[in-house]
Amino acid sequence: MTRSMFAAALVILTLVAPSRADDRADYDQVVKPLLVKHCVACHGAEKPKGGVRFDGPAPDLTDPKVTEKWLLARRMLAQGEMPPEGKPRPTADELLATMSWIEDAAARAAVVTRGGVGRRALRRLTNREYVATLHDLLGLSFPHATGDLGTRLPSDAIANTFSNDSNSQVTQALLLRRSLDLAEDLLAVALPAEGTVKPFRYDVDLRSVVAEKLRAFLAMPEANRKGQRGPGIGNVVIPAHAKGGDPAKLGVQGGPNSPLAVEHLDPVRGLMVEPNPILIGVNRNAVTLAVPFVPEGGVLRVRVRAAAVMDHDDSAPVLRLSFGGPQGPGNVAYPVAQVTVTATETKEYVLEVPLVLAECDWKSFRREKRLLVQIDNAAAPLAPTATPEAYDSKKRETYLKRNRLLLESFCLELDASPTWPPKSEVVLLAPRDGEDDEARAKRALRAFLSRAFRRPVADRELEAFVKLYRDQRAAGRGFLDGYKTAAAAALVSPQVLYLIEPRAAERQPLTAWEVASRLSYLAWNTTPDAELLARGADGSILTDAELTKQLRRLLADERAFGFTREFTRQWLDLDVIDHLAPPVSRPARTIDDTSELAWYDKAIRRDLAAEPAHVLLDALRNDRPVNSLIAADHVVVNDRLARYYGVALPKGTGWRRVAAPENRRGGLLTQAGCIAAATHAQERGEIKRGVYLVERFLGIDIPSPPGNVDIKPLDVQLAEDKSLRALTARQHLDKHRTIATCAVCHQRIDPLGFVWDGFDMYGQPKRDKQGKLVAFDSSGTLPDKATFANFSQFRKLMAQGELESRFAVAFSQRLYTYVLGRSLDHGDEVHLKTIRTAAAKDGGGVRALLLAMVLSEPFRNK
């Protein structure tokens, strides 16, 4: 069987891990000889150097001090600090064997400290999960709001593992403080205090404004109009809807391609707006409404009747809402919401923005005593425009062909306190007849806490929160304030912030509530919805059938994208794509390079970072084979990526599956985003690429390079020593094999560095300056010594063996880590085998694999 062959092949490099009973025997066979040969001379009984001795029996690594000593020893061996200079060095294989033993023993000891095999410590919600939980618990949903509230919390990224890895999570005071701030801010949106929200409404009918201005303009004699491309906006005052309210002022601003040019005005349909790349400066094409005061709180709602004018084969317009500042140079707009407009017939789009959450320069707005609301078109080009033959720089904007946003009318409004029953009944129940304040608070808190804690609240817990409410009232605060304080306390209590699973010394099954919570956070990154809570209440979620049904339901929903997004983002290190230094792609010379290219660059990076998540979601929903993630004849792309890869896509903006071009049949392995993330914008990126493949696709952990050797990245070496350019990349890398401490890791990394030799650092096929494809050599060797002559052979080797292929084994380990919310230990190997067998029986698809993981023992027990 492939598995045992693979294991056998690894014997040369690693120690075959012994069962616990053979631990000591292994120490005597493998580690002791090395110690006796290289260490005991100085670290023995007589005057041990540094007070450290290595001449004892097999150590017990459950003692933290002992572990510390051995881990330090392991690190010093890996970095070549020990044995010291001048003494004979152990061979790479001896080193590896000893290091593996130490790692293994420490891992086993760690498991004992943790409470046993397969158990995990308390898992805290990640930032994304917490923000989503807050929204769902408070019944708030702002689908079009841009701006990620998770940035208000300190980053929860952990090196080398997922942010939901309970064994590595650390909670700091800053997180608690910011979580409380965020909870209070969101509570202020869900339950605004009386009197803080002043309602207002303005209705703007752009059609009538356009009709009037155009009529006046065309009525002017030709001579008077000379040079003007269209009418000015003049002074258009929009009266307030409510009597006595101050009027607002309508404005239309524009750059060279002003929205008020005659070709953009249609008296029947409205005003058409060209896209804007930038948000700073006056040269934006936008419709603005100057509201003569600055609202203090509440949710601003903007209803826009708009349509897409799709004259060209380019991206669909994006309706964007921003809050601007004072006019003049340096005029900055802060985007707060946006939605893509694809329909060509006019429809209503509703954008809602809670003002307290919008990140703007509110101080300057208040100083100006007005709020400038702007609507513009934020579409980014699908691809930079190529230079046409007869390029005339004076007429350049006529070459930039983009699709315009048609605006018919819009309405800006802010509601006062919500009416009953409002959305926020989710947070606070309506009062009943004859019920006093405290009874109402108690009833409402019971409902709210039971949802927040993801299980019925205990009487003792409820009493503590009611007491807080009572104390607030006694201190003179109103009903709403008192209730909100108790609710805020609930939102940062440990029962919400952590997945609390009370357990005993013995292993036991999870309760139905706990299973519902785990499933919800896995598939949707948020608190269980009403149906999951109901299945938790009646206990049915403990059955295989119901658990399966619920998983399928969750995966079919659009919220499942959050799961694949979080998983792929961390697994494949996709965040780094946003920070790579040079522009991601620079094809033929473009017009208006600076803004158009920068704008396109941002958009394409965003799409590249999202691509793996879409592929995985597609694989999950359609239960495609696990190996299809790296060996596929299809790609899942949107319109911009289709242009990037050169595939034809039927019209539309959504992500769809199309046949892959010849050089992109490697699934994730040939996605430009993964290649770019792996290469880190380095010209000689072979080592980075090798490390990426070895760690993320083969699941082998590689330690950082030693700190005491003067190591320069390959690019820096090339810049400093010109003679290195004469060497081929392979010759350059060969140096690693000559030094034992380097070879330990590099014999596994370097041979994989050329797998992507046919792609440049942006994940595009490598071309020379004239644009012709460059010859490449992507041969290499896998760590288990299997060789391949080109990329498709590599792909075949990785995918060989169905669910026991190299990729499937590594992928299932990664996925299981994420599913369980903890790092794996040696006891999980047996479960993974069962999972893979069950999935294979069930068709061998990705969804079958995930289902088997959810049905597995570690997921349902604590």
Add this chain to the structure above:
Amino acid sequence: MTPIPISRRNFLRASGVCLALPWLETFAGAAPASKTPKRAVFVFVPNGVNMWEWHPATTGKDYELTPPLKNLADLRRRFTVFSGLQHKANPGHGELAVWLTANANYTAGKGAVTQSTISIDQHIAETIGRQTRWPSLVVGATGGRRTISFDRHGDPVLADFDLKNIFDELVGADPHGRLKHRASVLDLVSSQAADLRGKLGKGDERKLDEYLDSVRAVEKRVQADIAWQKAFQSDRIDEARLSLKADPFRPADYAEYIDTMFELIYLALQTDSTRVVTFATTESEGGGPIKNLPCGHWHNAGHNTEDAPPERKPKDYAILSEYDVWWTARLAKFLDRLQRTTEGGHDLLHHTAVLYGSGMSWPASHRAHNLPLLLAGGEGLGFAQGRHLAFNGQKKDVPNDKRLHLAAPRLGTDAVTMSDLLRTISERMDVPATGFGESRRTLAELTT
């Protein structure tokens, strides 16, 4: 059986071995008496100066004080004037974005701000900021995006212009009594966590302890803030003495506004609320506050001089000189305040480095070479003050017909730049800044 690959980090943490202390929030309570804190204040005045008058003619200790510097005569031994320093970029009226960032890619496009880099004050605050209540204080009369501070992502750190607001934050004003409510909330959640402790497994207790530690740290902070408030209620700061209502757009209030802002900065330093301050006094170009003294409009006067020799445009140069003298008078008041406050065996100025200057030199043509700069105080940080230092062979400009003074000097790769000065300040604040901007070395001349 092949071992499951275990990440090297995981077993370190799970086994309870702490190889590095987690970051813990600290805040100003009783500062350890042994170490006097080091401080840096950056004061930016736009639109250039009257370049015929600003720079002294001779270098060294005994240079003659020029008219604008005469306001600082009492502090002569405590500041250094620089000649010959510049940035690579020539940003014109975009000078605010370049002064402390040394962003070489910056162009003088009106309005559009290109991607910036971190400014030296934020670089310093990233390291030492956690020792005080506020990592840094960023203020300005125009405020908002008219700032000289940029964070690590290149985004401007919005400057506060509201005197009353800054004062409220300084004294910890809490009009809605939020602090007390927060204290009750924290009390409740920590008792919830305590209740849970018995029910969870052994390994979980460590996690819950982390949570409890966090709650206690936030509680301590709340108590410290409440105590801070109480301390200020006992008339330590006389609110009436500060003109918090001064309006920087009213010429009659100009001096009051700037003086009050300097006073608030002084208070922030004295209470150790922060150790890094930037003050972008006002925006560049013609609009905004503090541009219209009775003698004339600042920006217009600058352009009217046409950078001609002084005898050709006496009236316009006289206006510029008045502005220069007005600004150095404001600075002198601030430095004097610092000097009169004792600290340790010296005064507050001894441990505070104050950089004052402009991002432009010749105002009409928006030149940015030979920038007008001076560094005051900070002897406790290692600065040797009291001289005029000229770099890159810069000599005082002499009136001439060929506009020679406008030619930016050709500088080789070993030229000294303003980045070197910024880096030196940072390193004296114990924050390494190797390679900041185009810095090639630190200014040993300043520290001998």
